[in-house]
Amino acid sequence: MKTRLVNIAAGLGVAIACATVVHAGELTDRIASGKSIRIGFANEEPFAFPDSNNQPVGFVNAIALGVLKQMGYNNIETVVTDWGGLIPGLQSGRFDMATGGLYILKSRCESVTFSEPLAKVTDALIVKAGNPKGLTNYGDIATKGAMMVTGIGYSNIEQAKKAGVPETQIMQVPGQTEILAAVEAGRADAGASGYLLSQSVAAKSGGKLEVTDPDAMPESTHNWVSIAFRDSDKDFVEKFNEAQKKYVGTPEMMKAVKAYGYDAKLLPGDKVAEWVCANR
Incomplete structure (x- = not known):
């Protein structure tokens, strides 16, 4: 009986060892072998x-x-x-x-x-300092009849349309340089892009522009x-x-x-x- 118990214990030990090997993934094995x-x-x-x-x-x-x-x-x-x-x-x-x-x-x-x-990460709006029109999200652009500018092919176009912004209120330009110029010149009331990109664009305005709170944007963004x-x-x-x-x-x-x-x-x-x- 003692021999049988020892064999069972040994068998369990092998099973546990095998389970451990199976559980350890490729990266764990790689690190264990001293690789980067x-x-x-x-x-x-x-x-x-x-x-x-x-x-x-x-x-x-x-x-x-x-x-x-x-x-x-x-x-x-x-x-x-x-x-x-x-x-x-x-x-x-x-x-x-x-x-x-x-x-x-x-x-x-x-x-x-x-x-x-x-x-x-989410979308945000670039507006003139002080946000004179009180634009915080796409819904505001739609209801206040504001003009939005964004990049050609940007996902912001689809998101704005979902919120009810008509195409006549969406200006499309090549990229962030043109978005910055349109808002600074007053051709658009707000520029739309991702929050990080919006920060980058606004930072180049010398304090003329600011970025809205991204938490005000729809959850879908x-x-x-x-x-x-x-x-x-x-x-x-x-x-x-x-x-x-x-x-x-x-x-x-x-x-x-x-x-x-x-x-x-x-x-x-x-x-x-x-x-x-x-x-x-």
Whole structure:
């Protein structure tokens, strides 16, 4: 009987060991073998982009590196790719984390595992200092008969139309330089773009323009930025999320991302990746 118990215990030990091996993902194994953690991103300023020395900068990279440092990882390798290559590159094993500023979307959740959100991004309006017409969202533009300017092909056009803004009140221009010029000259009452881009445009006006509160925009314009991992690395993602929760919003993090326009308005709030996957 004693021999049989020993054999059972030995068998259980083997089973547990095997389960552990199965549970450990590719990234965990890679780290255990002393290899670097490879982060992949495109040239998407201010989210994630390479500096002149090909080092990872941008607020998503800053947060990712800060979290990894909290976890005790400093052996990091940079892989720069194009935007369309982020998820394929992750899946093919070219890199281990996609830090390129990806929105959590249902379609993407079918292919990768996202960390918990690290930023909430939405639209905002660029208006003259003091906001003389009191424009805070697309609904205000529609009801007050204001003229809106945005970039050709920008998603803001669709969002404005959903809120009832007619095409006759939407001016389309090539890009941010023209948006700035139209609002400064009074040809448009408000410029519409993403909050970060709006901040960048307004900053070039020398105080003539300001940016509205992004929280006043429709909920449908809210998206959450995250870091993508392979589905096989869920064990690592769980540990990453624990460290990220302790890091995001701290003075150390806010200092690291300040240069990229990330402020308290971009903190992710209480939405979790599972909810965003189901609702975006």
